[in-house]
Amino acid sequence: MSVVMSEMDMESSSAFSPSEPDIDSAFVSKHNQSAEIYQSFKDDVDALLAGKIAAHDQPAFIQRILHKSESLLIAFEDEKQHLMSDVLLAWAIKQQRASIGTLWTQQLHYKQLDTIHLQFEYFGELLQQTLSGLNYLKQYFPNSGFDEMHSKLVSLVHYFLVLGGSAFGLDNLGEGVQVQCYLITDETAKQLLNNAYLEIFESEEFAIEPPTGTFQKKDTRGLRAKFDDMAIVETPQKNSDGPSIVQPRMFTMNAKQHLINRLKPNQQGFIQLDNFMKMPVAEEYQLKKSSTTDGEWKLVPFYEWFLKLAEVVNKYLYSMWYDGLIFGFCSKEDAENLLRSIPRSVLLVRFSDIEYAKIKISVKDRNGEIRHHWYEHTDLNARSLSSELLANQRFAQIDLIYPDIDLEVALGGREKPRIRVPRNLEDEIYFDNQAAATSF
Structure with missing residues (x-):
């Protein structure tokens, strides 16, 4: 029995979660509560395995252990629910959302998996220790209650085979093993977006068909499951190479104020979630099925309008956005006022407030006249916006990009039109001399 106790003591050395700043306080509280119940459970198991309980007292003591194991299961379920829903x-x-942002935002968000892995590691370790104790109880004190409790705890294990898997020896045995991983898929995420996050916990697993992941060793920090649909950068050519992470251009205060006003905050300055998820702010013309001309206008909520613009910028306009050539979020009236404040001819590139995924070019020409042009985001497949601004005669007489950026310098210069001029013909003496030059 002393060997059994020493093994359990070694296993329980790190039951309590450390107070690390990267781990959320809710998890620390829930995990430490689980660890406290486990410690009481372990003390009773140690006493029973060490022979400290008289034979006539053992039935009641075993019922006490079973009662504590039930409390421990409830705590584990609560901790699991937090990890699966509030965290993962x-x-x-x-x-x-980050997948349509810049590489910098994607990389920053993706690194949070290290913290999530650590949280699952703590929970997985505590779960493994509890299962180990129940195994000893099943071996030395056979009881249907221990069998039932062991079965219930085993049902939790599949959640932690990917994250926190080293507690089950996967870091030594699992490399290259194919597993079914319960992580959200892109398709599931789309359904959640369409459902505005309502009733999303009806199913324990957050995947329609769990994708297959392969365990891979990453340095000495445990195992991760590699999911192709969550990949954010291609594998570098060399181990020493890494992706170039560029800090994105931040929103100006004017842009932030414009977006906040569109979300209609209340008097206390708070924005309702429904305003972000459901409030219509733009329109999109959609063709009816089997028709090339007949269609209808569809209202578009704020989140869909905003995220589509982020996708358009990332796909077509990233360089211009990063270089500050796109003003961005701005109403038509504000754009006209800004253009009037500039003495020279100038244009301003902005996002349409009312038409879904359209780019607006507001222009003030040399006569002071203001006009507005628009482009579908699909138009940018054929020609980039920078090329359009340089080549289109609508913008030929425009000097600046708002506020004072020289258009030709910023975009690379316009193509000069070819001016047709008469050929410079040789005089008559040249032709007269050709006969002498070629005669023998």
Whole structure:
């Protein structure tokens, strides 16, 4: 029995979670509560295995251990629910948004998996220690209650085979093993977005068909499951190479104020979630099925309008956005006022407030006349916006990009039109001399 006790003592050395600043306080509280119940459970198991309980007292003592194991299961379920919903699912949903952002925002968000892995590691370790104790009880004190409790705890294990898997020896045995991983898929995320996050916990698993992941060793920090649909950068050519992370251009205060006003905050300055998820702010013309001309206008909520613009910028306009050539979020009236404040001819590139995924070019020409042009984001497949601004005669007489950026310098210069001029013909003496030059 002393060997059994020493093994359990060694296993329980790190039951309590350390007070690390990167781990959320809710998890620390829940995990330490689980650890306290486990410690009481372990003390009773140690006493029983060490022979400290008289034979006539053992039945009642075993019932006491079973009661504590039930309390421990409830605590584990609560901790599991927090990790799966408040931590992992929240990360996965946010990842869908970060996937259309810049590489910098994606990389920053993706690094949070290290912290999530650590949280699952703590929980997985405590779960493994509890299962180990129940195994000893099943071996030395056979009881249907221990069998039932062991079975219930084993049902939790599949959640932690990917994250926190080293507690089960996966870091030594699992490299290259194919597993079914319960992480959210892109398709599930789309359904959640369409459902505005309502009733998302009806199913324990947050995946329609769990994707297959392969365990891979990463340095000495445990195992991760590699999911192709969550990949954010291609594998560098060399181990020493890494992706170039560029800090994105931040929103100006004017842009932030414009977006906040569109979300209609209340008198206390708070924005309702429904305003972000459901409030219509733009329109999109959609063709009816089997028609090339007949369609109808569809209202677009704020989140869809905003995220589509982020996608358009990332796909077509990233360089211009990063270089400050796109003003961005601005109403038509504000754009006209800004253009009037500039004495020279100038244009301003902005996002349409009312038409879904359209780019607006507001222009003030040399006569002071203001006009507005628009482009579908699909138009940018054929020609980049910078090329359009240089080549289109609508913008030929424009000197600046708001506020004072020389258009030709910023975009590379316009192509000069070819001016047709008469050929410079040789005089008559040249032709007269050709006969002499070629005669023998």
